[in-house]
Amino acid sequence: MGNQPELSGPDLQQGIAATDVKEGQPVLGHAAGEAVLLTRVDGTCHAIGAVCSHYSGPLAEGLVVDGTVRCPWHHACFSLKTGAMLRTPALNDLPCWRVEELGGKVFVRGKVDRPASTPRKPKRAPESVGIVGAGAAGQVVAETLRREGYEGPITMFDPVGSEPVDRPNLSKDYLAGNAQPEWIPLRGEDWHGEHHVEMVRSDVAALDARTRRLTMRDGTARDFDAIVLATGAEPIRLPLEGKGPPVLYLRTLADSDAIIKAATGGATRVVVLGASFIGLEVAASLRARNLEVHVAAPEARPLERVMGVELGDFIRSLHEEKGVVFHLGRLAKSLDAGHVVLDDGSRVAADFVVAGVGVRPRVQLAEAAGLRTDKGVVVDERLMTSVPNVYAAGDIARWPDPHTGANIRVEHWVLAERHGQTVARNILGAAERFDGVPFFWSAHYDAIINYVGHAERWDRTVVEGSPADRDCLVRYVAGDKELAVASIFRDRENLEAELKMEREVSF
Numbered sequence: 019m020g021n022q023p024e025l026s027g028p029d030l031q032q033g034i035a036a037t038d039v040k041e042g043q044p045v046l047g048h049a050a051g052e053a054v055l056l057t058r059v060d061g062t063c064h065a066i067g068a069v070c071s072h073y074s075g076p077l078a079e080g081l082v083v084d085g086t087v088r089c090p091w092h093h094a095c096f097s098l099k100t101g102a103m104l105r106t107p108a109l110n111d112l113p114c115w116r117v118e119e120l121g122g123k124v125f126v127r128g129k130v131d132r133p134a135s136t137p138r139k140p141k142r143a144p145e146s147v148g149i150v151g152a153g154a155a156g157q158v159v160a161e162t163l164r165r166e167g168y169e170g171p172i173t174m175f176d177p178v179g180s181e182p183v184d185r186p187n188l189s190k191d192y193l194a195g196n197a198q199p200e201w202i203p204l205r206g207e208d209w210h211g212e213h214h215v216e217m218v219r220s221d222v223a224a225l226d227a228r229t230r231r232l233t234m235r236d237g238t239a240r241d242f243d244a245i246v247l248a249t250g251a252e253p254i255r256l257p258l259e260g261k262g263p264p265v266l267y268l269r270t271l272a273d274s275d276a277i278i279k280a281a282t283g284g285a286t287r288v289v290v291l292g293a294s295f296i297g298l299e300v301a302a303s304l305r306a307r308n309l310e311v312h313v314a315a316p317e318a319r320p321l322e323r324v325m326g327v328e329l330g331d332f333i334r335s336l337h338e339e340k341g342v343v344f345h346l347g348r349l350a351k352s353l354d355a356g357h358v359v360l361d362d363g364s365r366v367a368a369d370f371v372v373a374g375v376g377v378r379p380r381v382q383l384a385e386a387a388g389l390r391t392d393k394g395v396v397v398d399e400r401l402m403t404s405v406p407n408v409y410a411a412g413d414i415a416r417w418p419d420p421h422t423g424a425n426i427r428v429e430h431w432v433l434a435e436r437h438g439q440t441v442a443r444n445i446l447g448a449a450e451r452f453d454g455v456p457f458f459w460s461a462h463y464d465a466i467i468n469y470v471g472h473a474e475r476w477d478r479t480v481v482e483g484s485p486a487d488r489d490c491l492v493r494y495v496a497g498d499k500e501l502a503v504a505s506i507f508r509d510r511e512n513l514e515a516e517l518k519m520e521r522e523v524s525f
Contacts, residue, residue, distance in 0.1 A: 158438030262353025
């Protein structure tokens with residue numbers, strides 16, 4: 019996904035001095051016209067592709083630790099020895115190259131003609147696995163089952179009627195018109211068939227958790243040895259009265275396409291309801307299409323609850339510099355011809371409206387099945403629900419977070435995928451505790467914010483650098499514990515903060 023960077027560094031086919039390849043310090047070069055990352059791990063040199071398979075992030079600028087490299091952009095992780103993808107959001111392995119050390123030099127010879135990773139034999143292999151939901155979590159469950167060597171039947175149930183897509187892009191570059199449509203599917207049309215994953219385009223009407231039976235709307239039923247609930251979340255719908263501009267929501271590819279159609283069909287003015295990440299990313303994307311954008315939201319400062327005062331003020335000023343008009347402390351009351359009516363009686367002209375006021379987890383299936391729920395589906399540290407062999411992953415899962423000591427539910431794309439990895443391995447008998455650190459990124463014009471950790475509340479923030487200069491790190495601290503870190507173009511420090519949080523975990 020994305021463009022290949024220009025080649026830089028030495029031609030590794032011609033060789034470099036062995037003394038230039040030091041333990042744990044990557045060397046960026048190229049071979050046969052491709053960027054290559056050369057490293058020494060446990061005394062032996064290895065070479066893999068230098069470009070992340072997610073968004074083409076520069077791995078040479080990432081973090082090398084414990085025989086792996088982490089992408090600086092979105093924190094995917096790869097093996098330095100094999101190029102195998104170890105952690106999402108990347109889904110593909112990297113090419114691996116043959117390396118020789120001769121006469122005091124290191125040479126990269128050619129690509130290794132073998133898979134970057136060899137599937138392991140599962141400890142346990144259920145007769146069948148059913149996955150309800152084909153979003154990030156559900157797709158990665160299926161992929162990881164196959165990566166881990168599971169050969170049994172996998173069935174995915176999804177009524178949407180489209181392949182799993184890269185949802186974060188729907189409010190960012192795709193909506194702004196800067197991303198190619200072919201970037202959006204997580205996999206090509208043939209992936210499920212090639213990997214023998216059955217895709218059933220039907221809504222699941224009922225779950226019998228005890229017998230692990232799924233019943234469809236048409237009354238047909240299927241039994242499974244293991245079931246994964248990955249039903250995700252749905253936008254909160256606003257009860258706006260009156261006849262006025264159409265109100266659109268953003269969750270699916272079809273939703274994003276509907277907004278694009280409205281934005282390119284002669285509209286000049288849009289009102290965004292909600293100063294959430296989705297709402298503000300939509301505002302930025304529609305400004306890129308030269309629409310007049312107004313944002314109405316009840317809070318006094320955008321994103322203050324998540325990002326704090328400093329970044330909240332910066333984000334507001336950034337959007338205002340780009341022409342966005344805020345109506346803060348205001349709620350939409352009703353619609354009339356060509357306008358949104360706010361709760362103070364003011365009227366804002368709009369050709370259409372985009373509502374981004376949050377989402378609700380889709381827990382109806384779990385609740386009806388008698389699973390334990392608490393504003394989400396409650397799972398244990400292995401992401402299993404209150405019924406054995408029924409798991410939950412992604413936006414619906416509320417799990418015991420070892421970093422904060424609380425049961426949390428987080429609506430982050432990368433986290434949903436990492437839930438999927440852990441669930442799949444546990445279905446196969448790994449008994450793996452989920453200890454992933456939540457991570458997300460948000461794009462606002464030329465400012466990309468990376469956020470790692472989870473802080474629902476904090477005592478103080480520690481700000482290093484300046485948001486206005488696009489160079490800052492904000493630490494969210496409670497007592498003496500650092501709960502989360504947000505950064506703008508301090509990618510390496512964001513990775514280091516993630517690593518620190520991981521290493522503080524003890525079960």
